[in-house]
Amino acid sequence: MISSNFSVIIGSVSVALVGYLYYIKTCYNYLKSLGYDGPKPKFLIGNLLDFALEKNSTKSSNFSHYSRTLQRWTQKFGKIYGFYEGHSPVLVLADPDLVADVFLNQNKLVTFRRSFPMSKKSSDPNADIFVSNGIRWLRQRYGMEKIMLNTKNTAKCLEYADTSFINTFIFQADLIKEEKNIDIYAQTKYFMIQTIFTVIFGTELNSFIQKKPHIHTVFKRQELEDAKLAQASNLYFTKTVCHKFEKAFEDFETFSILKFMALVTPELAIIWRLCERFKFFFNSHIFHVSYFADPMSWFYSNFIQKHLIMYTQENGDISKHRRNSDDSHLSFGAEPNRANIRLQSQSQNLNNFINRKQFCYLNSFLSLTYIPILKYNQNENGRKMLNSVKDFGESRRSARLPSLSKMDELKKKKDNLSFLKKEDNRARISSIDRFNRMESRSRLKSSTLILNDLETEDFENWKLTINEALSNTLLMFFAGYETTSTAITFCCKAISTLPEQKEKLLDEINENWDKLKFNLEKFKIKPLKINKNSSQSEALDSSVDLNESEDDDVFEDDKKASSANSLDEWNDLYEALENMKYLDMFVKEVLRMYPIANSMVSRKCVVNNLIISNGTYKIPKNMNIVVDVLSIHNDPVWWGPVDPRIFYPERFLTERHPAAWLPFGIGSRKCLGIKLAMSQIKLFVVRLLQNYMINQPVNDGKSQNFVDSIETKDILFTQPTSPVLVSITSNTNI
Numbered sequence: 188m189i190s191s192n193f194s195v196i197i198g199s200v201s202v203a204l205v206g207y208l209y210y211i212k213t214c215y216n217y218l219k220s221l222g223y224d225g226p227k228p229k230f231l232i233g234n235l236l237d238f239a240l241e242k243n244s245t246k247s248s249n250f251s252h253y254s255r256t257l258q259r260w261t262q263k264f265g266k267i268y269g270f271y272e273g274h275s276p277v278l279v280l281a282d283p284d285l286v287a288d289v290f291l292n293q294n295k296l297v298t299f300r301r302s303f304p305m306s307k308k309s310s311d312p313n314a315d316i317f318v319s320n321g322i323r324w325l326r327q328r329y330g331m332e333k334i335m336l337n338t339k340n341t342a343k344c345l346e347y348a349d350t351s352f353i354n355t356f357i358f359q360a361d362l363i364k365e366e367k368n369i370d371i372y373a374q375t376k377y378f379m380i381q382t383i384f385t386v387i388f389g390t391e392l393n394s395f396i397q398k399k400p401h402i403h404t405v406f407k408r409q410e411l412e413d414a415k416l417a418q419a420s421n422l423y424f425t426k427t428v429c430h431k432f433e434k435a436f437e438d439f440e441t442f443s444i445l446k447f448m449a450l451v452t453p454e455l456a457i458i459w460r461l462c463e464r465f466k467f468f469f470n471s472h473i474f475h476v477s478y479f480a481d482p483m484s485w486f487y488s489n490f491i492q493k494h495l496i497m498y499t500q501e502n503g504d505i506s507k508h509r510r511n512s513d514d515s516h517l518s519f520g521a522e523p524n525r526a527n528i529r530l531q532s533q534s535q536n537l538n539n540f541i542n543r544k545q546f547c548y549l550n551s552f553l554s555l556t557y558i559p560i561l562k563y564n565q566n567e568n569g570r571k572m573l574n575s576v577k578d579f580g581e582s583r584r585s586a587r588l589p590s591l592s593k594m595d596e597l598k599k600k601k602d603n604l605s606f607l608k609k610e611d612n613r614a615r616i617s618s619i620d621r622f623n624r625m626e627s628r629s630r631l632k633s634s635t636l637i638l639n640d641l642e643t644e645d646f647e648n649w650k651l652t653i654n655e656a657l658s659n660t661l662l663m664f665f666a667g668y669e670t671t672s673t674a675i676t677f678c679c680k681a682i683s684t685l686p687e688q689k690e691k692l693l694d695e696i697n698e699n700w701d702k703l704k705f706n707l708e709k710f711k712i713k714p715l716k717i718n719k720n721s722s723q724s725e726a727l728d729s730s731v732d733l734n735e736s737e738d739d740d741v742f743e744d745d746k747k748a749s750s751a752n753s754l755d756e757w758n759d760l761y762e763a764l765e766n767m768k769y770l771d772m773f774v775k776e777v778l779r780m781y782p783i784a785n786s787m788v789s790r791k792c793v794v795n796n797l798i799i800s801n802g803t804y805k806i807p808k809n810m811n812i813v814v815d816v817l818s819i820h821n822d823p824v825w826w827g828p829v830d831p832r833i834f835y836p837e838r839f840l841t842e843r844h845p846a847a848w849l850p851f852g853i854g855s856r857k858c859l860g861i862k863l864a865m866s867q868i869k870l871f872v873v874r875l876l877q878n879y880m881i882n883q884p885v886n887d888g889k890s891q892n893f894v895d896s897i898e899t900k901d902i903l904f905t906q907p908t909s910p911v912l913v914s915i916t917s918n919t920n921i
């Protein structure tokens with residue numbers, strides 16, 4: 188009897204397996220049946236091996252290179268074709284007209300980013316804007332755009348970037364009085380982690396280890412030796428943080444058997460997700476699938492939590508918030524009961540954050556949140572919590588939120604979500620309604636927070652949940668750190684290898700010198716105006732006495748000075764950078780030649796048969812769509828007549844196809860950090876050239892042609908595979 192049952196089970200499983208394998212086999216006809224050509228897939232894995240085996244044709248290494256694989260296929264199959272990830276079809280667009288047809292499509296809600304079987308679902312309570320889709324994305328985007336694409340906020344971030352430049356770069360490089368090779372890639376990472384940290388928390392990374400960072404005293408000449416040690420310890424911490432982030436990226440890119448299985452058998456993803464829960468049995472990295480999960484929890488417990496503790500301590504509220512106690516947790520992904528206990532202190536902590544004057548993303552995102560109401564609010568604790576949260580919400584609402592009429596006005600007004608403007612689009616409205624319903628269903632299922640459904644005001648629909656506010660702050664690190672530091676690295680390498688273009692940049696900096704005021708002056712360091720004809724640079728303003736008496740509390744002075752420096756100063760600097768046309772073209776040209784986040788430019792078609800190119804092509808529902816950015820960026824049709832392989836910023840003087848330059852993506856889902864990233868890259872380039880002479884590395888042994896001088900890989904982002912050397916000499920008077 189047992190054996191016959193066993194045979195039945197084995198038989199059924201075998202039949203199911205054979206059926207499943209047969210189904211997989213039939214999938215490989217799909218793209219052909221739609222009329223799309225493409226590389227020949229292998230059974231089960233599709234074309235995944237082609238990515239892994241892609242060789243860098245000009246270099247000895249063989250790091251896999253997503254963009255180069257697409258580029259090779261484009262040469263063979265043309266401007267639109269398909270490939271298979273496992274047996275899931277993916278459509279590739281390699282033509283700006285087609286990209287515009289899909290990504291700028293106003294009517295069809297093509298705003299869904301493609302997803303991977305094991306990545307976070309859009310319905311997850313902690314889903315950030317990057318993984319969210321539909322109305323869930325739209326709501327987050329609506330609020331976050333106002334913060335992140337705001338010029339004043341971006342100008343404020345320049346102040347943070349300037350200070351980071353001093354903290355992470357100037358000091359080390361100032362010790363270099365003779366020409367010396369440095370790894371500019373490592374340096375820009377230290378710069379970026381400090382900058383992005385301050386942008387998110389409004390406080391310096393160093394403040395986590397020392398309340399008054401020694402860095403602010405390092406520029407006293409007589410203390411230089413001591414300062415070296417202080418600096419070393421501060422940078423040690425920064426380096427640790429960078430290391431953790433590097434690890435996160437590595438983990439993401441490392442082969443994982445469960446990720447691979449989910450990619451080739453997405454229908455069984457539920458099984459692979461279950462297996463992941465038992466990963467501790469296997470105790471091996473290759474069984475991990477979570478995207479950034481571990482570093483994120485490390486990051487959360489080390490940063491957000493500590494920050495809140497520190498903040499409440501600074502505000503004299505230590506009694507309620509014991510260090511290392513659970514009391515000061517936010518309910519980020521926590522269970523309702525635990526969160527219930529903590530909410531009193533949470534709301535206090537959040538209140539403190541919200542009421543800070545200092546601009547930072549966390550603060551701004553929290554000011555967009557719904558009032559969180561926990562499920563079990565009928566007991567006394569719950570009621571207390573409810574009241575305190577309501578008070579907190581009220582104060583925030585009156586302090587921060589625009590009035591209802593203002594909000595309506597804003598909704599009506601120009602914003603980048605242009606398809607919102609289409610009033611007569613019934614399909615859109617019904618889709619949004621549907622997503623709204625779907626979203627509220629998934630929200631009700633969420634075990635963490637239940638949103639206050641009694642909030643009836645219209646604009647409530649456009650806020651973030653508290654979990655979204657927090658997960659988006661984490662996203663900012665990952666979206667902003669690696670990408671921007673790599674972009675700055677490429678710019679520095681271009682400066683060091685292209686003397687003619689460097690001269691043009693120097694000329695423009697000299698022309699705008701007075702507008703590009705340098706924060707360093709308050710640290711008694713003076714950049715010297717660049718005199719290209721002599722080896723000696725001229726001191727700009729001899730009225731600053733470098734030996735003037737030093738205050739014991741430089742930090743306090745700096746604080747006062749920086750608050751006295753009104754925001755106008757940073758607005759002026761922002762404007763000055765914006766008006767530097769050659770600098771703008773230079774950075775754009777670097778990003779044209781070295782686009783960094785190509786695999787992010789992707790969408791999922793959620794409408795039945797999207798017709799593009801005047802009916803020439805049809806994209807069926809659920810098709811994943813990616814863009815071959817590298818081919819578009821190197822197509823002479825769009826970038827000629829000067830050969831696109833040549834570094835030639837002036838090509839941007841000619842108006843180009845709007846979908847031919849894609850480093851930040853395109854359409855209503857394009858990069859939210861574009862303003863921040865561009866202004867920080869420009870600021871770094873300007874400060875670097877104001878303070879240092881940058882040249883080709885001495886005795887590097889590598890080609891000093893810009894294009895060949897950096898070896899890259901591209902799995903998640905394009906990254907240099909080895910240290911990027913430039914030679915540097917200080918131009919600064921200390």
Ligand code: HEM
Pocket residue numbers: 300316317318328662663664666667668670671674783784785787788789849850851852853854855856857858859860861863864
């Ligand atoms: C050089 C630096 C950067 C590059 C090359 C870059 C590139 C990209 C790309 C290609 C996308 C996908 C766009 C699309 O699908 O059309 C993207 C999305 C995004 N980026 Fe960036 N990025 C950079 C810096 C930043 C920074 C500094 C931040 C924020 C601090 C940021 C935040 C985001 C966010 C939130 C999204 C998702 C937007 C959405 O889904 O609506 N990025 N980025």
